Amino acid sequence: MDGMMRAAPTARRGAGVGLFLRRWARNPLQMGSVLPSSPALGRAIARHSRWDGGASVLELGAGTGAVSRALLAAGLPPERLVVVEIVPEMAAHLREALPGARVVTGDAFALPSILPAGLRLGTVICGIPLVLLPLERQRAFVEAVEAVAPGLGFLLYTYCATSPLPYRKLGLGARREAFTPWNLPPASVWRYRPG
Numbered sequence: 043m044d045g046m047m048r049a050a051p052t053a054r055r056g057a058g059v060g061l062f063l064r065r066w067a068r069n070p071l072q073m074g075s076v077l078p079s080s081p082a083l084g085r086a087i088a089r090h091s092r093w094d095g096g097a098s099v100l101e102l103g104a105g106t107g108a109v110s111r112a113l114l115a116a117g118l119p120p121e122r123l124v125v126v127e128i129v130p131e132m133a134a135h136l137r138e139a140l141p142g143a144r145v146v147t148g149d150a151f152a153l154p155s156i157l158p159a160g161l162r163l164g165t166v167i168c169g170i171p172l173v174l175l176p177l178e179r180q181r182a183f184v185e186a187v188e189a190v191a192p193g194l195g196f197l198l199y200t201y202c203a204t205s206p207l208p209y210r211k212l213g214l215g216a217r218r219e220a221f222t223p224w225n226l227p228p229a230s231v232w233r234y235r236p237g
Contacts, residue, residue, distance in 0.1 A: 084112025086220035097164030166196040173206035195235030
C-alpha cells in the first residue's frame with residue numbers, strides 16, 4: 043500500500059495543511075491542535091489498529107487525513123476505511139485525498155444513523171478533542187461508538203500527558219498504547235474499552 047502514499051500528490055497534502063490552518067483559525071476547539079498529526083503519530087495509530095478478517099476501520103474527526111494516509115500505507119485497503127468528518131469542507135478534501143475510502147459528512151455523536159448498515163469494524167479511531175467536552179457529551183460519544191461497535195471501544199489520540207477521559211466515570215478501561223514525542227505537540231494513543 044505504499045503506492046497509496048505516493049499517489050497522493052504533494053500539492054494536495056500542502057492544500058490539506060492550509061485547509062487545516064484555516065479551519066483551526068475559525069474554530070480552534072473543534073480542531074484540537076494547531077498542526078495536523080505527524081507521520082509518526084499516524085504510524086503509531088496504524089500499529090494498534092486491526093482490520094483482519096475483512097473488518098473495516100472507522101476514523102472519527104479525520105481532519106486532513108494524516109492518520110488515514112498512515113492506515114493506507116500500513117496496508118488497510120481503501121474500501122475498508124470509513125471516515126466521518128463533521129466539517130463539510132474537510133470532508134470534501136478527504137474525498138479527493140483518499141480515493142476509494144468511504145467519507146461520510148456527519149456528526150460522530152450520530153453514528154447509528156449515518157453509518158452503513160451491517161458495517162463490521164475492527165478498530166474505531168477518534169481524533170475529536172473529547173477532553174474539551176463535558177462529561178455528558180463524552181458519555182454520549184461512548185454510547186454512539188458502543189451502538190455501532192459493541193464491546194470494541196476506541197483508540198483516542200491526544201496531547202494530554204495523562205488519560206484525557208475520566209474513564210472510570212464513563213465505565214471504561216484505559217491503557218496508553220503509544221507515545222510519540224516527535225509529534226508537535228507530543229501525543230499519546232489511548233485505548234478505551236467498556237469495562
